[in-house]
Amino acid sequence: MPDIVYRPRGRVPGTVAGAHRGRDAGGLGTFRDQVPFLRMPDARRIDVRATLRDPFEGTYVRRFESRTSIEVWALVDLSASMRFSGEADRMELVSALCGCLAASATRIGDAFGLMGCDATVREDVLLPASRRRSIAAEVASRLAGAACTVDRADGMEEAARRLVGRPKIVFLISDFRWPDAAIANTFSSLARHDLVPVVVADAAEEEGLPEWGLMELDDLEGAGRRVVFMRPSLRRRWIAREAERASTLRRIATAYGRPPFRLSGRFDPDAVSRHLLAS
Template identity: 70%
Template structure:
């Protein structure tokens, strides 16, 4: 497994809660970054009395300094484990997923956030489920198993059950897949995660599309049960193939942007810096 860098991310919402972390929270209290001054009766903490603001008040009110809390969040990876995810072209797809999740787990736990993992094919895979944890060793050990996991399911419908495991406060959720799903399933999965900050991670490989020859016999293997087919590739078929692929990606981008962020394309190798740029600018 290749080395992984640190992933920098910024949630789209102000998290609440009392668990101290690295993100700007929506609550205010006595510790953190200075936010504003409020009357003493709103925050009766004599340790935070602002002498200057109190002396300036013509009505002789007492003011205290209020600070912005720093709060922890939960980061989750929802991983498609259907048979198409065992595709190997320029890279081993599941090795890429393992590198991605290792980077997310290490980065989240390093700053006090929790990391959780849900793997799904036709159902949620209980053998891979990891409740959100702040213990880096446990999180990284579990995601290392992704590189050798058996992907044999005929679909990814189990991802529609994943939102039930994410009840409660909003979370940062990475949905990791090649997204070769029916449009209805894509919409179902993303609408079920609408409460959360959702980041689709699209697994792609040049061998699936860009490397197609203009002419020649090609053998295709449908990993999800469709069997093998031999096809004579020609320019007109290649153009139709590319058009269908663009249409599929446009549909994914449209649905994903409706419920969360646009997809991040993961291809050839995991680049933590590229993912960080995507997360900080979308």
């Protein structure tokens, strides 16, 4: 499987060597600019040509841009609606995405961490950020065994509070069937990080609706089963409501980070890479 290619938005703070453009400048790395000797008194980096060109006889040194690592985190919604299976099994898609992210991050020297949340942060689906190559297999194993039975995802806000320290890349993975206020609060809590919302969706929720007929709907979050007589007017309202929900999520997401990525049908690492490099 190909790697997921990503890059942080802006320069990354920190001193651990890695693959991304660092915020700090020094004597090693990629050439950045030339500065007066007094700003960076390193005689080993004196730029003879720039010094000779200065009419005021100043001395200049070359400054280089450091390459730094970053932590990549996946915050996964484990509420009951995430066990929906239509065109594809949602948790299988999530497991494939997180496993590929973990492998891609550790391969270039970044650390990867995982938190699963329902009403609280699930300790059984918690992996601290690590650069171990084997973490990709652990991520897939934890998610494969995770039960999605609780009807809330309040633990997302608690997970956001745990991500302290330097800014990180955070993949927030959910179907986002939450109240708008909960979505806004969670995104606001993660605003200091490079936030990547991933919407786990299924074409069966829209395209699978018939024009006419009886449908038995099962609310996975505890409201029970209900038989509905589907008709064109109800189908139009259903689709319009889904479009409105997607538009609201996109508006909130772009206010705090990147636009959402829709994960539906099958996992395509190249599609994820294109989204991350374009946003």
